[in-house]
Amino acid sequence: IALGHDLGHTPFGHAGEAVLNRLMSEGFHHVVQSVRVVEVLENQNRGLNLTREVVDGIARHSKGRGNIIRGAERLPSTLEGQLVRISDIIAYVNHDTDDALRGGVLRPSDIPARLRKVLGHTHSQRIARAVKDIIRNTNLDHEPKIMMSEEMEQALLQMRDFLWDRVYDNPTxxxxxxxxxxxxxxxxxxxxxxxxxxxxxxxxxxxxxxxxxxxxxxxxxxxxxxxxxxxxxxxxxxxxxxxxxxxxxx
Known part of the structure; x- marks a missing residue:
């Protein structure tokens, strides 16, 4: 699932996706394209004959600007798919934050203090805190679902929205x-x-x-x-x- 979930991503991410979505009469979405790659295009257009669970995990990994777990629609049906979904936002929020800091689009002090307090101040801190939070809050004997604390989930969502406003929509x-x-x-x-x-x-x-x-x-x-x-x-x-x-x- 992790290997296949981003196969449909275009060059230049959302920029490329927006163009292909406009040019194709049936539209374009990287999730649909990821499924198309493994189901149709690979293996000389015969597909890879993956299990339904793997295809489901690929198809449902994306959140857009929606929720991660609580209130989310169409969560993956397997724990593996849920883990990829939750890992995906942790990865891209952290990588995009680092890229923005390196590129001078953001300064560390620009990130709201409340988010730094929950998520951490460095790349390694942010990854470690998120992973530990998932381990602490997932109890498969109680509920078969990969979970994180509401505080961590909200902080990630707010950081994602902050990046949209301050980085992705930045004039440069x-x-x-x-x-x-x-x-x-x-x-x-x-x-x-x-x-x-x-x-x-x-x-x-x-x-x-x-x-x-x-x-x-x-x-x-x-x-x-x-x-x-x-x-x-x-x-x-x-x-x-x-x-x-x-x-x-x-």
Whole structure:
């Protein structure tokens, strides 16, 4: 479940997802795409034949801006799935906090004191406190559910909302967000319109009808890393240094 839960994430995260969601008539969501990868695309389009429990864990790991446990809809049906769901928010809240601090978008003092008090002041403190809180509050003999204290859960939710307001919607971050969206949209349209480029990039002949072509391009882009998407964009639009020198010699 942990290995498969983010397979559908696009390059540049929410920026890429928003573009594909707009470009595809049926929409796009990374959770649906993760399930599509393991059920349809992998193993030469035969899927991986995973158990229902694993697919359920992949499909229900995402929270968006919803609750983690209390009041949450569609919790995973297995303890393993619940553990991935709860670990996911701990991981991304901490990693995004660290990235924002390293990038100068946040200062440590910007984080509300009440959240630092509950979650911790450093990366290792935040991880350790959350893990210990889950261990203390999970009693499988009493209730078959992975739990954390209400205080910890609320602190994580508030920290997530704080990151949305102060980091994800930050003007500097937003400018980069727009650049990423333009790159993804440009790649999408180029791969949909050029048979030669599609064949060169994917190694496959393009699909016969436009709907199938757009679906294949969407799958291809969704499987890219940030670095791969940037590299492909550069390869399409920027000349290589040595051919330029040869051109000058002519």
């Amino acid at each position: 971050v937003h400018d980069e967000f727009i650049k990423c969206q333009r790159l993804i949209e440009e790649l999408f349209h180029l791969l949909c319109s050029s048979d030669e480029l599609y064949l060169k990039a994917t190694g496959s002949e393009p699909e016969g009808n436009q709907r199938a072509r757009r679906r294949a391009v969407c799958d291809f882009i969704a499987g890219m890393t940030d670095r791969y998407a940037i590299g492909l964009f550069k390869a399409i639009h920027l000349p290589m240094p040595w051919p330029v020198e040869m051109i000058r010699m002519k």
